[in-house]
Amino acid sequence: MMYVVVLANQKGGVGKSTLTGHLAVEASRSSRGPVVVLDTDPQASSADWWNAREAQDIAFAAVEDVTGLAAQLKELEAAGFKLAFIDTPPQATDTIQAVVDCADVVVIPTRPSPHDLRSVGRTVELCENAGVRPLFVINGAAQRAKITTEAVMALSVYGAVCPVIIHQRTDFASSMTDGRSVQELDAESRSAGEVSNLWDYVSSQLKRVKK
Template sequence: MKTIVLASQKGGAGKTTLAAHLAVMAERAGDGPCVLIDTDPQASLAAWWNEREAQTPAFAPTSLKDLVGKLEALAKAKFKYAVIDTPPAITDAIQTVVALADFVLIPTRPSPHDLRAVGSTVSLASGSGRPFAFALTQAKANSRLTVQAMAALSEHGVVAPAVIHDRVDFASSMIDGRSVMEIDPRGRSASEIAELWEFVKARMNGNKKAR
């Protein structure tokens, strides 16, 4: 089983939204079964899943102290991917989660404040020896700042080619347990998530050219 950890020191970067959507996309792409884990005390991912009518992806409640054992049990249960959401901070607890990751995805908004905050998250992933990449989120269409942000992030690591734009359907989907793929399967938001999932999957499977 591969473990994907969403981590970012900055709150509001879209960790929970990406975690939910990547897990749903993995299932829709035939790459499941996939399971979600929420380590954020705010439990936003758990709340989304509890509103969800679909049976997939699965959700596995656990505590940080039981996380290692839980992941081992999920692997034995033949889950292929575990997607873990984390709180917006850099703490010893998050270091423990990141150390268990096969891949760390760092959502980052194209804003000066967010760009200044990525350093500690990068240090955390690098210090744990975990491969990581940035995913640009809540981007504005045709914005020079988006291009500048991708250039700035590329100096610190790999940047996902899929840019997640700021659209209402992402926020709407998180209210009632759905995803943008279920709201509008042929929409631009769904295409961006599909592209991001293919990138993450390729990076975890050793394709270093997926950038």
């Protein structure tokens, strides 16, 4: 049985690709694999990250056409994969809807800013269309910023908000440049701890999915 985790937000620059890679690595490290990453974003950030990666613990599957994604996922499940993480593009509504329709859990990374919070409604609608409850993750937060608490309260109206906050740190960007993750740069770092806790929470939500 394979579970599908989709990272989606119609606003760009919220960290979908970064969290896709980091969650995939953490899931594999937690022995929840085999894990496969798919990238439906024309910018191909997740694909570029995977191509730069030396470790062979995570597979990658190219998506030629999202209209055939459901069939492709069934093939990956038949091949023995247990988890699929799918990165999505910003703004391409039809594309994102086709991907969200295949999801067991939709993770919506959101930066704690008024502009980001105002834009989440469009992505929530896609989740509602697919009958999937969204899971929000505050990403790129400043330390001890009041707006982060306000963002959690605002997002809770739409769906579940992960209690783990991902803070803005340079090691996230540094690790992605050569296909690694913060866990692999320094397993004892605060960033690595946040990613580990984030995966624990996403994993707990997957256990509630009835297949």
